[in-house]
Amino acid sequence: MITLSEFVYAKQHEFSSATGELSALLSSIATAARFINREITKAGLSDILGFNESSNVQGEAQTKLDVLANERVKKALLSRGEVAGIASEEDDDVVIFEGGRAETSKYVVLIDPLDGSSNIDVNVSVGTIFSIYRRVTPIGQPISKIDFLQPGNKQVAAGYVLYGSSTILVYTTGQGVHAFTYEPALGMFCLSNESMKFPTKGSTYSINEGNYLKFPSGVKQYMKYCQEIDTATSRPYNSRYIGSLVADFHRNLLKGGIFMYPNTASYPQGKLRLLYECNPIAFIAEQAGAKATDGFQSVLTIVPTSLHERSPFFVGNDHMVETLMDFLSLPTT
Numbered sequence: 001m002i003t004l005s006e007f008v009y010a011k012q013h014e015f016s017s018a019t020g021e022l023s024a025l026l027s028s029i030a031t032a033a034r035f036i037n038r039e040i041t042k043a044g045l046s047d048i049l050g051f052n053e054s055s056n057v058q059g060e061a062q063t064k065l066d067v068l069a070n071e072r073v074k075k076a077l078l079s080r081g082e083v084a085g086i087a088s089e090e091d092d093d094v095v096i097f098e099g100g101r102a103e104t105s106k107y108v109v110l111i112d113p114l115d116g117s118s119n120i121d122v123n124v125s126v127g128t129i130f131s132i133y134r135r136v137t138p139i140g141q142p143i144s145k146i147d148f149l150q151p152g153n154k155q156v157a158a159g160y161v162l163y164g165s166s167t168i169l170v171y172t173t174g175q176g177v178h179a180f181t182y183e184p185a186l187g188m189f190c191l192s193n194e195s196m197k198f199p200t201k202g203s204t205y206s207i208n209e210g211n212y213l214k215f216p217s218g219v220k221q222y223m224k225y226c227q228e229i230d231t232a233t234s235r236p237y238n239s240r241y242i243g244s245l246v247a248d249f250h251r252n253l254l255k256g257g258i259f260m261y262p263n264t265a266s267y268p269q270g271k272l273r274l275l276y277e278c279n280p281i282a283f284i285a286e287q288a289g290a291k292a293t294d295g296f297q298s299v300l301t302i303v304p305t306s307l308h309e310r311s312p313f314f315v316g317n318d319h320m321v322e323t324l325m326d327f328l329s330l331p332t333t
């Protein structure tokens with residue numbers, strides 16, 4: 001068995017310019033994931049379920065696990081020297097680390113500490129999502145919000161942890177997508193899938209059908225296309241929706257498929273957050289040979305203007321995303 005740190009260090013030595021900082025950062029995220037995993041696996045026995053008496057900048061009620069996971073990830077990243085600051089779904093503004101880090105540390109990290117919050121109390125898979133950038137502010141000057149508002153194609157690494165029947169950490173640094181399964185007896189993440197690729201064909205579509213009447217007509221037409229009977233193209237496709245982005249995406253990464261969260265009447269810009277949900281998942285998807293778009297362009301090319309901005313998000317097998325984009329480009333009926 002190869003552990004995460006062994007694998008990351010071996011990969012690091014493939015690059016003469018590598019300093020080990022990114023490797024160290026990845027292992028601190030794994031440390032935070034181990035703590036969060038412990039809380040999740042015994043959640044029913046502790047008072048960690050339910051809501052906190054607080055809401056985040058997006059006006060969403062925070063669950064106790066949202067808050068705990070946020071604190072855990074921040075603590076793990078703060079304990080390292082590589083990180084100058086972080087931005088989180090659960091914090092209104094960027095958190096700039098002190099002690100000279102803001103001026104000297106190389107990386108900034110954006111996180112969704114607990115993804116799929118609506119599934120926590122019902123024991124359905126949830127996740128943690130992370131996105132890592134190099135600072136743009138020159139060393140010596142303190143970082144600021146601009147260091148976080150970079151387009152997704154500037155990410156140096158991204159990944160997620162899926163707390164499901166087993167706990168898996170999946171990441172990319174632009175050199176392929178690799179997965180590590182948590183081995184409780186060792187207390188470590190061990191390599192379980194190297195250089196992952198989407199299967200060539202997908203036949204699962206994933207969308208909250210309850211919002212059907214609020215969807216753009218192109219999405220409605222594509223859903224009809226998915227439901228038509230045509231064995232030659234493996235249709236009708238299966239419909240699967242867990243309601244945790246990480247879990248829905250991970251299923252499609254393994255089995256093929258498309259995940260869609262369009263703009264709707266309730267979320268005119270889409271629901272998912274560009275910087276710490278769409279971009280990290282899109283980086284992994286494109287590294288695994290799939291496509292990730294807002295319906296018109298790769299989300300990785302979008303230049304963000306605000307920390308918690310949202311975007312329509314469609315990610316999955318090329319052939320499925322392209323067919324969807326064809327429907328989206330039709331004149332609206």
Ligand SMILES: O=P(O)(O)OC[C@H]1O[C@](O)(COP(=O)(O)O)[C@@H](O)[C@@H]1O
Pocket residue numbers: 089112114115116117118208243244245246271
């Ligand atoms: O309940 P809906 O509207 O289908 O939304 C589900 C989506 O919202 C999310 O739960 C949003 O993420 P958070 O739980 O991190 O806020 C995604 O994981 C999921 O894909």
Ligand SMILES: [Mg+2]
Pocket residue numbers: 112114115116245277
């Ligand atoms: Mg989320």
Ligand SMILES: [Mg+2]
Pocket residue numbers: 066089112113114115116117
């Ligand atoms: Mg969240």
